[in-house]
Amino acid sequence: MKDNGLFNVSDRLDAEEAAASSGPGLVVDLDGYEGPLDVLLVLARDQKVDLLKISILELAEQYLAFIEEVQKLRLEVAADYLVMAAWLAYLKSRLLLPEEPEEDGPSGEEMAERLAFQLKKLEAMRTAAEKLINGQVTGRDRMRRGRPEGVKVVRHSRYDCSLRELLQAYAAHKDRKGIKNPLRLMRNAIYTVEAALERLERMLGKVPDWVDLTAYLPKNLKDPFSRRSAEASTLLASLQMVKEGQLEVRQAHLFGPIEVRARREKRQESEDE
């Protein structure tokens, strides 16, 4: 049987109705039907009355004519269609002939009623299926929350990790590795040797005599970390300048203040540059 799309049920029924109303002789392709009951239901709709009030005799004739047509076209007819044809032919004879009182089983009328009822049940299910699929389908007509945090399982974090854990990991790692790998975020706080060199060179010419090295430190460093950084960098810068012969450095006693001054012979040169 053909698998028609979920949402095409009504289209399909419309098509069947159109086909059925143009006469059974034209509808000869069995592929479109789901068994003999399906054919009967399509034919029955042609009578346009409540299925419980249809003429089963007429329906039986239509079905038999339909099967005959199919056979004429030498289309393959499945056995169940033929069984139905035989049964309808039998029913037809029961309906046409006067009932014999002593005959066993249900009368022709009863059989016709049961058939009509079965068609009615099938039709009810067809209608129900259509209503069901055209109802308010969750996820199609009414949406669930798109990003549920999840009461049971957290979908958006198959890996559980809190910000605290993340920060702790970074801090712990940083702690473990020591200063060999400075944090980039610390760099703003660091007073680089290059900056110290530049500042020292710039200011040196302005001060004639021995001056405490700390006087060359930038004045705006509030953060003790930055200040220590500046002290160290300035000392390194001064040593570099001593090496280059631009500067003299002295310390009067152990742990005493470190003083610097420009080397006299160099002062003139550096001004010329």
Place this chain on the structure above:
Amino acid sequence: MTANPEHVRMAEALLFAAKEPLGELDIAARLPEDADIPAILDLLHKHYEHKGVNLVKLAGKWTFLTAPDLSWLLQDEKENTRKLSRAALETLSVIAYHQPITRSEIEEIRGVGLSRGVMDVLFDAGWIRPRGRRRTPGRPVTYGVTQEFLIHFGLDDIRDLPGFDELKAAGLLQTEPSGLFDDLIRGDDAPPLDPEEEED
């Protein structure tokens, strides 16, 4: 009505966060003992009644869903659901309306044999389940629909199926065989079946 506002907030958070509808017991289990769950749900239901999001009862459980009149706006959020074949959809309806129902009863109503693929698709979708066995010769398995079926089709209860009460009243939901083609097919009287079902 004694819904503590803090309890209402908690239920609201739970229902928003849940991936599946929550039963009243699920909510009660997570709220303080003195929380009046029905009052809380009633209050939330009313509060969200006219909003873009509503509190809806599906399969006896509660969930927030977008308002039905706004579905046109949310085309992009549509979940990709597999399209059901006509046979599968019809079979699903037959099971939903007639449950518990055996395979051969489904075939009888539809007037056609059930291909294996159809039931597989419905099982795959999580919409049908075996319910038990009939106390009839052969003890055939009966089938019914699942909670997911109700949730998917936006139903609180099986009685909310479209036209369920009318169809039932009209006797259209009986599963007794019509015995129609018995004379022809089986040639003799089939043993009377006991429609009573035995839940395993």
Place this chain on the structure above:
Amino acid sequence: MTANPEHVRMAEALLFAAKEPLGELDIAARLPEDADIPAILDLLHKHYEHKGVNLVKLAGKWTFLTAPDLSWLLQDEKENTRKLSRAALETLSVIAYHQPITRSEIEEIRGVGLSRGVMDVLFDAGWIRPRGRRRTPGRPVTYGVTQEFLIHFGLDDIRDLPGFDELKAAGLLQTEPSGLFDDLIRGDDAPPLDPEEEED
């Protein structure tokens, strides 16, 4: 404030059903042209301010989230989720603080080689992404964190990651950093450090 109540409903439904946080432009694109998006969002934001769920702005986009004080309600069944390994956690933090960063820079900072699995896990979690290539020989790929990372950790911007001093103040650093200049300042006889060694 001219937020049309119908527009508010629409925005509410959109934000509820969206699979990702929505930017104001995303919302504007789906609402009628005359919708006053900032007014709508302001109204919704205020409306949900004290509820069980709040409308919050993450990474510049809007989404509903459980009120932070109620997150404990959702927690006790989180055990299904996997914990990140220490290596993955550390790598993720290095990427977050140093992005864009190349694989070899990560290895350099962590002082150990990066096993393939670690990056896979972070990609799998949706927290890192390739950002581009370094303009250095070999043009190595650089990595950065994703929007999901920001959303998961509740950050509006990567710059919201606490700085070093804040980490210290929050007690996340058990010990003082081993000082760069301690030796120099405390003892004259310490060997001067080569500044180029520290600047990676």
